Amino acid sequence: MSVRMCVGWLLSVSIVVLFVFLITGGGSVPGVMLSGNGVLPVHGGRTSGSIESAVPAVGVEASFPSAPCGSGTVDEGARSARVTEDWLRKVEAQIEREEYNASVNERGLQAPNRAHNLRTYFREAGIKIVPRTGEAPDAWTFSWRTLGWGREGRLMRVTGASIKPRANGPRVTYVREGLQEWYENKKEGLEQGFIVSERPEGEGFLCIEGSIGGGLRAELHAEDGAIDLFDAGDARVLRYAELHVRDAGGREVPSYLKVEGDRVVILVDDASGAYPLTVDPLMSSPAWIAEYTQTGDWFGWSVGTAGDVNGDGFSDVIVGAHSTMAVEGVPMFTMGLPVVLGWAQPGLRRATSRMPTSVGRWARLET
Numbered sequence: 091m092s093v094r095m096c097v098g099w100l101l102s103v104s105i106v107v108l109f110v111f112l113i114t115g116g117g118s119v120p121g122v123m124l125s126g127n128g129v130l131p132v133h134g135g136r137t138s139g140s141i142e143s144a145v146p147a148v149g150v151e152a153s154f155p156s157a158p159c160g161s162g163t164v165d166e167g168a169r170s171a172r173v174t175e176d177w178l179r180k181v182e183a184q185i186e187r188e189e190y191n192a193s194v195n196e197r198g199l200q201a202p203n204r205a206h207n208l209r210t211y212f213r214e215a216g217i218k219i220v221p222r223t224g225e226a227p228d229a230w231t232f233s234w235r236t237l238g239w240g241r242e243g244r245l246m247r248v249t250g251a252s253i254k255p256r257a258n259g260p261r262v263t264y265v266r267e268g269l270q271e272w273y274e275n276k277k278e279g280l281e282q283g284f285i286v287s288e289r290p291e292g293e294g295f296l297c298i299e300g301s302i303g304g305g306l307r308a309e310l311h312a313e314d315g316a317i318d319l320f321d322a323g324d325a326r327v328l329r330y331a332e333l334h335v336r337d338a339g340g341r342e343v344p345s346y347l348k349v350e351g352d353r354v355v356i357l358v359d360d361a362s363g364a365y366p367l368t369v370d371p372l373m374s375s376p377a378w379i380a381e382y383t384q385t386g387d388w389f390g391w392s393v394g395t396a397g398d399v400n401g402d403g404f405s406d407v408i409v410g411a412h413s414t415m416a417v418e419g420v421p422m423f424t425m426g427l428p429v430v431l432g433w434a435q436p437g438l439r440r441a442t443s444r445m446p447t448s449v450g451r452w453a454r455l456e457t
Contacts, residue, residue: 190275192257199255199262201275206375210273210280212262214252217273218304219280219328219373230321231304232328237353238299239269239284241292245299269298279374286367289360296358298369303352310349317347317354330354332372337363345369 192201192212199212202222209222216235238245246268253264264271270285284298302308306319306328316331335343335358344359356369392410399406 187260190260190277192260192262192275199257201260201262201273201280203275203277203280205277206279208280208375210275212255212257212273214254230306230327232306232319233303234282234354235301235303236264236269236271236298237301238297239286240290240297241294242297242357243294244290244292245297246290279372281370281372284356284369286365286369289365296360296367298356298358300354300356301352302354308349308352308354310347315346317349326376329374329376330371331374334370335363336368336370338366339364343367347371 189204190201192199194200197211200209201212202209204222207222209220211218211220216233219232219234221229236248238247240246248266253266255262255264260275262273262275268287270287272283272285274281274283286296286298290296302319306321308330309318309320310316311318314331315333316329318326319328319330321327330347333345333347333356335345337343337360341363343363346357348355348357356371358367358369360367394408394410396406396408
């Protein structure tokens with residue numbers, strides 16, 4: 091065989107191996123590796139030569155012909171590197187975890203949250219939260235700036251000096267003397283945390299006070315102690331809740347939230363708690379929101395199940411709006427999805443010429 095054909099074969103194999111190398115992110119290519127003698131088979135994570143492969147099977151199939159130059163052989167097990175289910179699960183889990191990591195874009199340090207459709211920007215003075223998918227001019231915004239901590243009426247104020255946030259994966263931390271403030275971006279929402287290192291002097295509850303901005307209206311619910319935040323259209327877009335405080339021994343310490351105008355106050359009964367204390371609320375958004383455009387339609391007056399209307403294996407929801415168009419009511423339904431509900435606005439169905447004030451399970455959906 092001519093030298094030209096031999097070189098051409100080696101060049102073809104090199105291009106395929108380079109392609110696999112690039113799509114695996116630059117790691118070692120399992121299954122096949124080139125050496126000075128051609129292609130080396132891999133056995134149990136090691137090559138027959140001196141090169142080691144420490145990477146599991148990659149997500150491509152790469153098949154190689156026998157070496158026409160007679161300068162090496164290809165093991166049958168090295169002819170194709172296939173995806174395994176275990177490898178795929180690990181890669182998917184890693185991608186999902188890293189999706190919540192903080193990173194820098196053209197607007198600064200930020201972290202997207204697909205599960206709650208939020209994007210958080212971490213500024214030196216505090217945080218700003220906006221909808222993740224598109225920031226329209228009329229979109230809502232929310233900001234938090236820590237003002238101080240200590241005893242009621244005697245707070246140690248955060249000075250005007252800005253604190254540069256430090257990012258480590260999905261966690262971003264603001265370090266101050268006596269008070270560490272951190273945020274962890276995850277599927278459950280944006281977790282906010284404070285670590286108070288020492289017991290403040292004086293009597294009364296420990297207080298951590300923050301200023302909220304962006305034009306959202308804060309409303310405290312006495313039933314569960316949570317704070318709901320509403321936009322200009324009176325739709326709930328954020329929830330500040332699930333407050334937990336633990337002392338140095340991991341014991342739960344009594345705590346609650348309070349709203350005072352544009353300020354949120356975290357109150358902690360630290361009389362029996364051992365310092366340092368960890369204060370840990372959670373910010374999240376509704377998993378699903380549906381709105382109707384007509385004023386006074388009473389959309390959401392009643393809700394019921396419509397069964398599996400479209401046959402996808404997930405139960406669908408029917409929502410009553412008994413004053414739609416001010417003359418006759420209209421029931422509307424939304425399709426169920428594996429994780430959250432997906433509103434199907436064109437899916438509008440009339441049951442009768444006059445809709446009652448409540449809805450229940452539909453045995454049949456007329457079109």
